[in-house]
Amino acid sequence: xxxxxxxxxxxxxxxxxxxxxxxxxxxxxxxxxxxxxxxxxxxxxxxxxxxxxxxxxxxxxxxxxxxxxxxxxxxxxxxxxxxxxxxxxxxxxxxxxxxxxxxxxxxxxxxxxxxxxxxxxxxxxxxxxxxxxxxxxxxxxxxxxxxxxxxxxxxxxxxxxxxxxxxxxxxxxxxxxxxxxxxxxxxxxxxxxxxxxxxxxxxxxxxxxxxxxxxxxxxxxxxxxxxxxxxxxxxxxxxxxxxxxxxxxxxxxxxxxxxxxxxxxxxxxxxxxxxxxxxxxxxxxxxxxxxxxxxxxxxxxxxxxxxxxxxxxxxxxx
Amino acid sequence: xxxxxxxxxxxxxxxxxxxxxxxxxxxxxxxxxxxxxxxxxxxxxxxxxxxxxxxxxxxxxxxxxxxxxxxxxxxxxxxxxxxxxxxxxxxxxxxxxxxxxxxxxxxxxxxxxxxxxxxxxxxxxxxxxxxxxxxxxxxxxxxxxxxxxxxxxxxxxxxxxxxxxxxxxxxxxxxxxxxxxxxxxxxxxxxxxxxxxxxxxxxxxxxxxxxxxxxxxxxxxxxxxxxxxxxxxxxxxxxxxxxxxxxxxxxxxxxxxxxxxxxxxxxxxxxxxxxxxxxxxxxxxxxxxxxxxxxxxxxxxxxxxxxxxxxxxxxxxxxxxxxxxxxxxxxxxxxxxxxxxxxxxxxxxxxxxxxxxxxxxxxxxxxxxxxxxxxxxxxxxxxxxxxxxxxxxxxxxxxxxxxxxxxxxxxxx
Numbered sequence: 001x002x003x004x005x006x007x008x009x010x011x012x013x014x015x016x017x018x019x020x021x022x023x024x025x026x027x028x029x030x031x032x033x034x035x036x037x038x039x040x041x042x043x044x045x046x047x048x049x050x051x052x053x054x055x056x057x058x059x060x061x062x063x064x065x066x067x068x069x070x071x072x073x074x075x076x077x078x079x080x081x082x083x084x085x086x087x088x089x090x091x092x093x094x095x096x097x098x099x100x101x102x103x104x105x106x107x108x109x110x111x112x113x114x115x116x117x118x119x120x121x122x123x124x125x126x127x128x129x130x131x132x133x134x135x136x137x138x139x140x141x142x143x144x145x146x147x148x149x150x151x152x153x154x155x156x157x158x159x160x161x162x163x164x165x166x167x168x169x170x171x172x173x174x175x176x177x178x179x180x181x182x183x184x185x186x187x188x189x190x191x192x193x194x195x196x197x198x199x200x201x202x203x204x205x206x207x208x209x210x211x212x213x214x215x216x217x218x219x220x221x222x223x224x225x226x227x228x229x230x231x232x233x234x235x236x237x238x239x240x241x242x243x244x245x246x247x248x249x250x251x252x253x254x255x256x257x258x259x260x261x262x263x264x265x266x267x268x269x270x271x272x273x274x275x276x277x278x279x280x281x282x283x284x285x286x287x288x289x290x291x292x293x294x295x296x297x298x299x300x301x302x303x304x305x306x307x308x309x310x311x312x313x314x315x316x317x318x
Numbered sequence: 319x320x321x322x323x324x325x326x327x328x329x330x331x332x333x334x335x336x337x338x339x340x341x342x343x344x345x346x347x348x349x350x351x352x353x354x355x356x357x358x359x360x361x362x363x364x365x366x367x368x369x370x371x372x373x374x375x376x377x378x379x380x381x382x383x384x385x386x387x388x389x390x391x392x393x394x395x396x397x398x399x400x401x402x403x404x405x406x407x408x409x410x411x412x413x414x415x416x417x418x419x420x421x422x423x424x425x426x427x428x429x430x431x432x433x434x435x436x437x438x439x440x441x442x443x444x445x446x447x448x449x450x451x452x453x454x455x456x457x458x459x460x461x462x463x464x465x466x467x468x469x470x471x472x473x474x475x476x477x478x479x480x481x482x483x484x485x486x487x488x489x490x491x492x493x494x495x496x497x498x499x500x501x502x503x504x505x506x507x508x509x510x511x512x513x514x515x516x517x518x519x520x521x522x523x524x525x526x527x528x529x530x531x532x533x534x535x536x537x538x539x540x541x542x543x544x545x546x547x548x549x550x551x552x553x554x555x556x557x558x559x560x561x562x563x564x565x566x567x568x569x570x571x572x573x574x575x576x577x578x579x580x581x582x583x584x585x586x587x588x589x590x591x592x593x594x595x596x597x598x599x600x601x602x603x604x605x606x607x608x609x610x611x612x613x614x615x616x617x618x619x620x621x622x623x624x625x626x627x628x629x630x631x632x633x634x635x636x637x638x639x640x641x642x643x644x645x646x647x648x649x650x651x652x653x654x655x656x657x658x659x660x661x662x663x664x665x666x667x668x669x670x671x672x673x674x675x676x677x678x679x680x681x682x683x684x685x686x687x688x689x690x691x692x693x694x695x696x697x698x699x700x701x702x703x704x705x706x707x708x709x710x711x712x713x714x715x716x717x718x719x720x721x722x723x724x725x726x727x728x729x730x731x
Contacts, residue, residue: 029446029483101465130660250466
């Protein structure tokens with residue numbers, strides 16, 4: 001009798017087994033990435049073809065600088081003077097070189113001060129500038145279309161670019177290095193063979209690293225690379241030490257490691273064929289080297305890179 | 319179950335036998351009329367009930383849900399535009415903009431929880447990505463406060479997430495909810511089946527009356543007369559009420575179309591505002607935003623014209639006027655920015671016309687929603703009492719035909 005009761009209880013409980021308890025399953029979406037981020041599989045076609053050889057950093061010898069406000073008739077400088085403002089392509093995302101001061105809303109930095117020196121030489125007033133923000137990839141198209149008078153935006157002088165635009169003499173000598181998370185164990189570009197590296201699209205840095213690392217990711221701006229590094233979507237950022245110093249200054253958990261593995265001579269980009277403007281800008285740069293204003297600008301922005309080196313010596317081909 | 323064929327054949331024989339004699343035929347007619355009366359009454363009640371449910375759904379579920387979905391979209395869009403303008407202002411963000419952003423996020427969240435109750439699948443992306451978005455905005459803000467340009471990069475990433483994932487999901491949700499409103503409006507359409515059945519029942523009653531007149535040489539049968547009257551009354555009642563409801567529902571469709579157009583206009587307004595701001599944030603690299611501004615403004619103008627045709631109200635007129643003033647200021651902003659007077663352009667963007675336009679649209683949407691609600695309420699009111707009335711009339715019809723024929727049947731005893 002008791003056994004019967006036991007069996008019937010067992011049967012009953014077996015029959016009344018409910019469904020498995022429900023579970024809450026989160027919907028996981030893809031992690032956000034900077035707009036326009038993409039993986040680069042091959043170097044841009046222009047740099048894949050054998051680079052034309054030339055003496056890239058040799059520019060045009062400047063004559064004496066005309067006094068401010070009195071530009072030679074018919075010159076490109078006079079055209080700018082008559083317009084009343086210099087239109088300059090700069091960056092607003094490269095801390096220390098060209099960036100937007102979020103307190104004042106003004107664009108500032110090493111490159112921006114170079115622009116102001118040029119404006120001062122034309123107008124006698126360094127404020128007569130209209131800044132146009134350009135991405136790395138937009139620099140040459142903007143010069144070719146004439147939307148900007150010149151570009152001062154961490155732009156490396158290369159033979160390949162010289163076929164499409166003109167450059168001033170070298171105003172800063174940078175070199176490519178890598179930025180990694182502190183204590184990540186990556187010590188130079190050679191330790192990144194099986195890693196992901198972020199670069200800005202249209203920069204010379206891209207061609208310099210693409211064959212030395214496993215994966216290259218490109219984004220529109222250098223700060224987008226820092227976003228990816230902070231979000232753990234890239235292991236390193238590789239570009240000129242000037243830009244990396246600006247990125248490192250925004251994140252104490254990063255450090256610039258390894259030596260320079262390229263030479264990146266910066267020049268002021270000028271539309272092809274405007275020889276008078278090239279000579280004029282070179283004159284302004286000569287003055288900056290000799291009157292100490294170059295060193296003043298260096299100290300203002302780039303002192304984190306070490307004591308001021310001597311300004312790069314200008315070389316001319318004529 | 320196996321049906322025994324013996325009793326069934328017997329039943330058929332009894333019924334056919336009955337039909338051969340006049341009293342038998344009369345009894346059969348009573349049964350058929352009573353059943354027909356109850357069937358017709360039941361069918362009408364069912365269809366009126368269905369209309370009532372559809373109208374109730376419109377008033378209490380579909381329309382509020384579609385409004386919630388529209389609010390999700392609007393609040394998200396505005397949050398993104400506001401975050402961009404707060405960034406543009408330089409220095410510490412103005413408290414008013416920060417408050418507006420926070421209010422938008424709170425509103426989006428509240429509207430989202432309303433929508434989630436009914437469409438959990440459609441809101442999954444929104445629920446999952448909204449916290450990610452606000453996280454990115456806060457990271458942007460923290461960096462911006464320290465003067466780091468990487469803040470702008472986080473802002474761009476957040477905006478990209480908004481434009482590629484959150485807003486398309488919100489759009490999809492809104493479409494689904496407006497489709498549901500249209501579905502409920504279709505449900506409240508004209509009830510053909512019950513009206514045709516009721517008409518057939520009236521004809522059957524008239525034919526019965528004629529049959530009795532021929533058989534008994536009495537002109538009228540009072541019972542049948544009452545039954546016919548009740549049936550005709552029921553038919554007229556259901557038809558009239560249905561026509562009234564259809565009319566109101568058609569008006570409510572127009573109101574919901576107006577709400578839809580105005581809601582689209584409001585979203586276009588906010589999109590254009592975001593584009594206008596981001597053009598300045600991009601500092602000369604914002605041609606894509608300006609192009610979008612021009613396109614969206616054209617669309618907005620078309621939507622305002624359409625809204626004016628649908629509902630020519632004072633709020634819509636005001637919206638038109640503020641839209642034109644805003645466009646004029648925009649030309650001046652572009653002029654200043656293109657001429658290198660960036661600070662002048664930034665100062666001009668702080669004008670009252672955008673806010674006025676948005677307020678006009680809110681008012682116009684409120685009015686159109688009230689119209690919708692009124693139409694649905696009128697439709698629901700006209701259905702009031704119909705179910706009970708139709709049922710009572712069906713019972714009267716059944717009783718009337720039974721009594722009328724019973725008198726005749728008694729004469730054969």
